[in-house]
Amino acid sequence: MIPIHFEYYRPQTVRQAVETYIRLLQEKKKPLYYGGGSEIISMSRAGDIHPGAVIDIKEIPECMVFEEQNERLVIGAAVTLRQIRDSRMFPLLGTVSKHIADHTNQCRITLGGNLCGNIIYREMSSPLLLSDAQVLFFGPDGVRRALFTDAFQLRMLMNPGELLMQIHISKQYLKSPYRYIKKTANEKIDYPLMSIAALYDQKSWRVAFSGLCASPFRSLKIEEILNQRHLSPLQRAEMVSELVPGQALSDYRGSSQYRLFMLKNTLADMMEEWEHV
């Protein structure tokens, strides 16, 4: 049972959603956009958040769209992880979806919810950081378009009242070679100790990390090292440990030293394998 009362809205258009959000904000009702609801429900139940209203975006056509349009793949924010993995349209994104929570939860968790949620891993961001994705927000002033790498700085940067509406990915990246490794402490299904996503673009590998630091990241300095093929995989992996931008996480899943040790070994293994691409 959720011990608090909140209002529930299910708008049919993005404009209606944003107008409702702004009105509720002015009424001091602490509204939240509602995707799959898994985080909102579990945090409300535990008393970690106290929304006064939720705005369910699952009937807004722009948030439900999932199709190729011209030269891009368009994914609405309310598309579920299950839909993304089943479609096989962007295999790297599908593979990451497959490793978040379990299959039944993937039938509810949405792309927008994963990217905008409070749980720090936000693993769906990694493929988007690597594929020059664009993000479309809808706010009081209408549509705002941004590069995903600019809009996602440690977390999704949104203006007040804005809703994440869609992600656009250029078709050129959809079928690029990729690698994905997720390491967990014990169980197959768990938050990551660390996950590494890699996408091959023409001549070099792009790499993003989740679970290693307090937020997912991509680092061009790290990629520069990883692509120096005249060095051995182990040499490169050792150099990367020095370049992690921020403190490696230390928690009950693993200490920061353990995460860095695992980073070195996992990267070395990954590079051994990708030398053949």
Add this chain to the structure above:
Amino acid sequence: MFEFTADKCLIELDVNGENKNAIVRPSDLLLDVLRNQFGLTGAKPGCKNGDCGSCTIIMDGWPVKSCLVLAVEAVGHTILTVEGLAGTSPVQKAFVDYHAFQCGYCTSGFLMVCHSLWMMKSDADEEEMEDWLQSNICRCTSYKEIRKAMESVLLQNPQKS
């Protein structure tokens, strides 16, 4: 726009092919409404946090954990609970044939995942089957028998056998 602002409101849900009315708060969970208002106690409360799967039901064909769904969200969708299977699903027979339960607490959740898999992906391979089954926890560790039961149902697919 569908909106629900009052403390309590009357909603109509399509459960097991019947329209049922319930008076709910917007923040009421589907699991609690199924059990407390409709007396459909097949969906079981376990972790209430999306981890164990004992509360699994089928919504529009796909499995969902009813502890992570608001009852109001289900308006306009079709809900199937274990009571709605009414002994007609081949997975129920297979669970009996393969002794796929001990205490039975997890069984309705597993049955709903298995029934949905059979309905939505009857050509599932072993990897996909394992992936779906991993959504649920059996405290009595009947995993091997559950898996065999599901395998036997998938093998009934003419394409596979």
